[in-house]
Amino acid sequence: MYKLTLLTLLGFFLFTANTNAQSRDFDGIxxxxxxxSNGDDSELTLYIEDNNVYSVYIDEDGDRAKYKMNEVIWSKGYGEQISFVWMNKGGVWTETQMYSIVWLDSDRISVYHLRHVSNEDEYDTNTDWGYTSKGILRKE
Known part of the structure; x- marks a missing residue:
C-alpha cells in the first residue's frame, strides 16, 4: 500500500511539473x-504537436506530411519556448539544424535558426560552413 501511495504521489507531482512547464499551446501548422545572415529568404513550415516539432514536406499525393526521416530529432518545450534540433548524415557531410521558437501570440511565433554543416576532405580533416536566420511564422 505504501508503494502504491508513493507512486501515485510521484505521478501527480510529475504530471503537475510537466503541465506547468509548458504554458503556451504551440500545436498546429x-x-x-x-x-x-546572408540576406537570402527561405520558406519554412513546421508542424507542432504536443511540443514535438517536425519539418513539413509534400508527399507523393501532393499532401503536406511530417518529415521524420532525419536520423536524430529532438524537441523540448518550456514556458513560452520550444527548442528543436535535427541532425543528418549522408556521404561525406554531417548537418545539424537548431531552432529556437518563441510564442508571440496565438497567431505568431518567432524563430531563430542555426545551420551548421561539416564536410570530410581529402586530408582526413573536416571543413565546415553554416549560417543563421530568423523570422516570424504564422499559424495556418
Whole structure:
C-alpha cells in the first residue's frame, strides 16, 4: 500500500511539473519566411504537436506530411519556448539544424535558426560552413 501511495504521489507531482512547464499551446501548422545572415529568404513550415516539432514536406499525393526521416530529432518545450534540433548524415557531410521558437501570440511565433554543416576532405580533416536566420511564422 505504501508503494502504491508513493507512486501515485510521484505521478501527480510529475504530471503537475510537466503541465506547468509548458504554458503556451504551440500545436498546429506554422509557416513563414526566414531571412538568413546572408540576406537570402527561405520558406519554412513546421508542424507542432504536443511540443514535438517536425519539418513539413509534400508527399507523393501532393499532401503536406511530417518529415521524420532525419536520423536524430529532438524537441523540448518550456514556458513560452520550444527548442528543436535535427541532425543528418549522408556521404561525406554531417548537418545539424537548431531552432529556437518563441510564442508571440496565438497567431505568431518567432524563430531563430542555426545551420551548421561539416564536410570530410581529402586530408582526413573536416571543413565546415553554416549560417543563421530568423523570422516570424504564422499559424495556418
Amino acid at each position: 506554422w509557416s513563414g519566411t526566414l531571412t538568413t
